[in-house]
Amino acid sequence: MKQNKTVKVGLIGAGAIGSFHGESIARRVPGAQLAAIADPAAEAAQRLADRLHCASATTDVQQIITDPDIDAVIIAAPARFHSELIVMAAEAGKAVFCEKPMALTIEEADRAIAAARAAKVPLQVGFNRRYDNAWAEAQRSIVAGELGTPQLLRSLTRDPELADPARVPPWAIFLETLIHDFDTLRFFNPGSEVIEVYAIADALVRPDFKSRGLLDTALVSLRFDNGAMACAEANFQAAYGYDVRGEVFGSRGMVTMGDVRRSNAAYFGANGINSPTTQLNIDLFHDAYTAQLVEFVATVRSGEVQGPSGEAARAALALALACIRSVTEARPVRLAEVL
Numbered sequence: 001m002k003q004n005k006t007v008k009v010g011l012i013g014a015g016a017i018g019s020f021h022g023e024s025i026a027r028r029v030p031g032a033q034l035a036a037i038a039d040p041a042a043e044a045a046q047r048l049a050d051r052l053h054c055a056s057a058t059t060d061v062q063q064i065i066t067d068p069d070i071d072a073v074i075i076a077a078p079a080r081f082h083s084e085l086i087v088m089a090a091e092a093g094k095a096v097f098c099e100k101p102m103a104l105t106i107e108e109a110d111r112a113i114a115a116a117r118a119a120k121v122p123l124q125v126g127f128n129r130r131y132d133n134a135w136a137e138a139q140r141s142i143v144a145g146e147l148g149t150p151q152l153l154r155s156l157t158r159d160p161e162l163a164d165p166a167r168v169p170p171w172a173i174f175l176e177t178l179i180h181d182f183d184t185l186r187f188f189n190p191g192s193e194v195i196e197v198y199a200i201a202d203a204l205v206r207p208d209f210k211s212r213g214l215l216d217t218a219l220v221s222l223r224f225d226n227g228a229m230a231c232a233e234a235n236f237q238a239a240y241g242y243d244v245r246g247e248v249f250g251s252r253g254m255v256t257m258g259d260v261r262r263s264n265a266a267y268f269g270a271n272g273i274n275s276p277t278t279q280l281n282i283d284l285f286h287d288a289y290t291a292q293l294v295e296f297v298a299t300v301r302s303g304e305v306q307g308p309s310g311e312a313a314r315a316a317l318a319l320a321l322a323c324i325r326s327v328t329e330a331r332p333v334r335l336a337e338v339l
């Protein structure tokens with residue numbers, strides 16, 4: 001594709017994150033055009049199309065997949081549809097950006113990766129944290145050797161509110177949330193792979209939903225093949241707002257990142273000092289979400305994936321699956337057992 005050609009993007013899924021990605025394509029990403037929106041919920045597709053002045057809204061995903069004018073798709077449907085949508089889009093020759101998790105099983109992940117490879121289309125996955133300035137800078141310093149050898153790594157996610165526990169998919173704490181942390185830990189220890197995990201998880205926020213399989217709090221220890229040890233943790237209800245942090249401790253120093261404060265403004269009053277926090281992921285990672293799509297558009301033009309690939313998404317998925325087995329069987333699980 002010519003470097004200066006406008007990349008026409010079809011959005012599949014107009015829910016919470018799909019709407020934000022659609023808005024990014026329409027308003028914030030140079031060289032891209034939001035050409036069509038598909039969502040089985042007709043109203044969701046139409047409402048977003050109206051708001052973003054997008055010419056086409058449909059309930060039929062095939063309309064986007066088979067449209068010869070569309071160069072690329074953004075898949076923001078629920079996770080259980082991801083791998084099938086990737087296969088369909090790739091077979092139709094579309095470049096693919098897919099939200100995490102890319103798939104729910106290793107077999108599905110392999111099918112998606114194979115379809116993109118066979119069709120020679122790029123496949124990028126939505127691990128947006130890599131695009132946050134602090135995370136990107138930390139990774140650059142690790143790769144440059146400034147921290148020496150990584151020895152201890154940590155990554156945590158605390159979501160601000162568990163709004164409707166009935167809508168949370170099974171094992172979401174690992175498959176939808178900690179999967180970000182798993183990608184981050186791998187990003188910070190490049191060239192190394194996790195060999196073993198031990199995970200514990202419980203329903204501490206909503207114990208009444210435990211019998212329905214909803215676990216809302218988890219802690220994972222991970223061991224890399226270069227000896228580094230890591231820790232990941234998540235909780236679905238942080239009273240004070242969105243909290244995502246990371247840390248890498250190496251033989252020559254340490255880097256930390258993440259700040260729950262919305263900005264460094266501090267309000268001084270009779271009750272002390274107050275700093276507002278972020279309540280929405282699209283506020284916390286606003287620029288990172290945009291940057292990953294800027295890179296995706298460059299990837300559509302060059303055909304070369306620079307960001308998180310299908311293979312990276314498969315590796316993070318394997319960690320989530322190993323954690324699920326670890327919790328289920330109450331024992332450490334070697335990655336080889338789930339691959």
Ligand SMILES: NC(=O)c1ccc[n+]([C@@H]2O[C@H](COP(=O)([O-])OP(=O)(O)OC[C@H]3O[C@@H](n4cnc5c(N)ncnc54)[C@H](O)[C@@H]3O)[C@@H](O)[C@H]2O)c1
Nearest residue numbers: 012013014015016017018039041076077078079081099100
């Ligand atoms: N990277 C991030 O930080 C981040 C943040 C939020 C969500 N996500 C991921 O994005 C995905 C969607 O999450 P969400 O919060 O936007 O969910 P959502 O429920 O708000 O939206 C999903 C939308 O997809 C539509 N849909 C259902 N089946 C579909 C299909 N077969 N084809 C097309 N559309 C379909 C639904 O009608 C709905 O409008 C999940 O995999 C989630 O993990 C990622």
